[in-house]
Amino acid sequence: MATTASRTSSAAPFVPEGADLAALRRAAAGCRGCELYKPATQTVFGAGPADARLMLVGEQPGDVEDRQGEPFVGPAGRLLDKALDEADLAREGVYLTNAVKHFKFVPAERGKRRIHKTPARGEIAACLPWLRAELAQVRPALVVCLGATAAKAVLGNSFKVSERRGQVEHAEDYDVDVIATVHPSAVLRAPDRDEAYQGFLADLRVVRSHLGK
Numbered sequence: 001m002a003t004t005a006s007r008t009s010s011a012a013p014f015v016p017e018g019a020d021l022a023a024l025r026r027a028a029a030g031c032r033g034c035e036l037y038k039p040a041t042q043t044v045f046g047a048g049p050a051d052a053r054l055m056l057v058g059e060q061p062g063d064v065e066d067r068q069g070e071p072f073v074g075p076a077g078r079l080l081d082k083a084l085d086e087a088d089l090a091r092e093g094v095y096l097t098n099a100v101k102h103f104k105f106v107p108a109e110r111g112k113r114r115i116h117k118t119p120a121r122g123e124i125a126a127c128l129p130w131l132r133a134e135l136a137q138v139r140p141a142l143v144v145c146l147g148a149t150a151a152k153a154v155l156g157n158s159f160k161v162s163e164r165r166g167q168v169e170h171a172e173d174y175d176v177d178v179i180a181t182v183h184p185s186a187v188l189r190a191p192d193r194d195e196a197y198q199g200f201l202a203d204l205r206v207v208r209s210h211l212g213k
């Protein structure tokens with residue numbers, strides 16, 4: 001039997017060519033490019049200024065984002081806000097989005113909780129036309145990939161965040177400079193949260209100085 005991932009096709013037919021961010025957001029609300037739209041509450045499209053110099057790319061919306069329809073408004077978003085602030089990068093000036101625009105989850109064995117499930121490679125590939133369209137509209141000076149899913153989506157499947165975090169890369173496919181770092185959820189889960197947070201902050205300070213050039 002076919003798996004969810006192998007039935008995945010592509011968001012491409014849903015992406016209006018040359019559309020601005022508002023039109024992309026409206027079109028993304030009706031995306032049926034893969035199966036993830038079915039159990040999710042809504043599409044969570046990117047948010048932020050169209051002329052942002054910095055674009056942050058996460059993995060996929062979480063439980064809170066799925067309900068509210070905005071990226072990074074849950075616990076990981078709060079940690080991200082604090083780190084952005086400390087690194088002197090105002091969230092209001094940043095365009096925030098995700099590699100995958102629907103929340104993928106499994107129901108908890110007991111209770112009503114929904115447990116995050118990492119998107120499959122086919123689901124990430126299916127959603128990439130949205131990210132490509134956002135990049136074409138925003139044309140940021142720098143993209144920051146938060147965690148492995150975003151980094152692999154933008155820099156290729158062999159990219160390893162653990163080996164190359166905090167370094168300026170160039171994504172040939174999108175012709176944009178990129179810095180990869182850990183996902184804020186990984187900081188929240190780290191055994192030594194303070195150490196993980198300091199590492200995350202150090203990477204964001206590299207981002208700050210790259211943009212300051």
Ligand code: URA
Nearest residue numbers: 058059060062071072
């Ligand atoms: N994690 C992500 O990667 N993105 C969000 O929007 C929220 C949590």
